Amino acid sequence: MSYWNTYKSVVLATLFFSLLLTSCSAPLPPPKETVAFEGGIMGTTYHITVVAAMNDDVSTAMAEAIEGALKHVDGKMSTYKDDSELSVLNRMAGGAYIPVSGEVFSMLQLALEVNRETEGAFDITVGPLVNRWGFGPDDKQEPPSDEELASLKALCGPEAITLDALTQSIQKVSDGVYCDLSGIAKGYAVDLVASVLEAKGFMNYMVEVGGEVRTAGLNSVGIPWKIAIEKPVDEGRVLQEVVGLSDISLATSGNYRNFYEVDGKRYSHTISPATGKPVDHNLASVSVLHPRCALADAYATALMVLGPEKGMAVAERLALPVMFVTHSDKGTFETRQSESFRAYIVD
Ligand code: ADP
Ligand code: MG
Numbered sequence: 209m210s211y212w213n214t215y216k217s218v219v220l221a222t223l224f225f226s227l228l229l230t231s232c233s234a235p236l237p238p239p240k241e242t243v244a245f246e247g248g249i250m251g252t253t254y255h256i257t258v259v260a261a262m263n264d265d266v267s268t269a270m271a272e273a274i275e276g277a278l279k280h281v282d283g284k285m286s287t288y289k290d291d292s293e294l295s296v297l298n299r300m301a302g303g304a305y306i307p308v309s310g311e312v313f314s315m316l317q318l319a320l321e322v323n324r325e326t327e328g329a330f331d332i333t334v335g336p337l338v339n340r341w342g343f344g345p346d347d348k349q350e351p352p353s354d355e356e357l358a359s360l361k362a363l364c365g366p367e368a369i370t371l372d373a374l375t376q377s378i379q380k381v382s383d384g385v386y387c388d389l390s391g392i393a394k395g396y397a398v399d400l401v402a403s404v405l406e407a408k409g410f411m412n413y414m415v416e417v418g419g420e421v422r423t424a425g426l427n428s429v430g431i432p433w434k435i436a437i438e439k440p441v442d443e444g445r446v447l448q449e450v451v452g453l454s455d456i457s458l459a460t461s462g463n464y465r466n467f468y469e470v471d472g473k474r475y476s477h478t479i480s481p482a483t484g485k486p487v488d489h490n491l492a493s494v495s496v497l498h499p500r501c502a503l504a505d506a507y508a509t510a511l512m513v514l515g516p517e518k519g520m521a522v523a524e525r526l527a528l529p530v531m532f533v534t535h536s537d538k539g540t541f542e543t544r545q546s547e548s549f550r551a552y553i554v555d
């Protein structure tokens with residue numbers, strides 16, 4: 209089953225760049241050993257590289273711990289799993305305060321903070337709209353009428369939920385309020401895997417889940433992790449830019465993989481809370497760097513909602529290193545990077 213943004217926009221590239229290294233005159237230490245872990249989760253894939261020597265017992269235990277952490281997040285925050293904590297919450301009636309787990313509560317809180325910071329663009333209460341437009345667990349249908357859209361929009365907005373930190377609970381103001389954490393959960397899953405690795409003493413690693421990446425320390429040849437960002441093309445995978453990352457996360461939000469077309473019109477999985485409709489602008493992808501992958505993920509989705517001009521203004525206000533790729537009238541791509549982003553680009 210395909211969910212949580214099956215195809216994603218970033219290709220990891222833990223490139224070794226031995227050519228670069230051989231051009232130096234001093235003899236270089238040989239690459240350190242690495243261990244790779246990969247698999248599928250949340251309707252997408254994950255790839256993890258750890259710079260370390262591990263015997264079979266340790267690597268098997270680490271593989272289990274990683275898989276366990278990823279399944280744990282899926283079991284809490286998936287809207288595709290009927291029995292996830294979030295799905296149970298979404299089926300509950302409005303009015304009463306419902307206690308939730310610490311992790312779900314902290315993601316709800318973080319999401320509300322990002323909502324405030326991004327002029328309402330990141331809004332996890334858009335769930336009813338996401339589902340109605342066919343980007344959630346519900347089947348695709350004809351686009352909604354204006355009347356239906358208005359009634360769904362009435363269920364959305366940050367005021368549709370109230371959080372109580374003391375009792376770690378959430379109140380949905382009415383029945384039908386539906387929270388969708390898909391725009392932040394992959395990033396959170398990346399952060400959780402990173403903490404699992406660090407708890408075991410691994411400090412040089414790259415974790416990627418569905419295109420959201422977190423790096424720590426250096427790669428096996430002692431340089432920052434080289435991560436390739438794809439061009440936002442519908443077919444195939446073409447390199448856009450390579451960034452060198454150490455102790456920072458990268459999330460990319462795009463409208464070129466998760467969309468459908470009706471009568472030649474493209475419907476994107478990113479919903480504008482202002483209009484209640486899929487966004488409709490020429491921004492093809494947004495990449496954001498932030499220490500926390502959950503935040504990079506949420507900001508990338510938010511900036512994608514805001515579009516090229518407002519999005520760049522908000523990114524500047526929040527001092528986020530970002531890269532925006534827009535479709536030009538000529539059918540080519542135009543790239544804009546904040547100055548802080550340019551510092552990460554490597555050849
Ligand atoms: P991307 O970052 O590529 O847009 P994500 O997987 O991070 O992809 O988030 C997209 C998902 O977030 C959508 O499929 C939907 O479930 C949810 N979503 C859509 N619009 C919004 C929004 N305005 N705010 C928060 N989440 C949203
Ligand atoms: Mg996101």
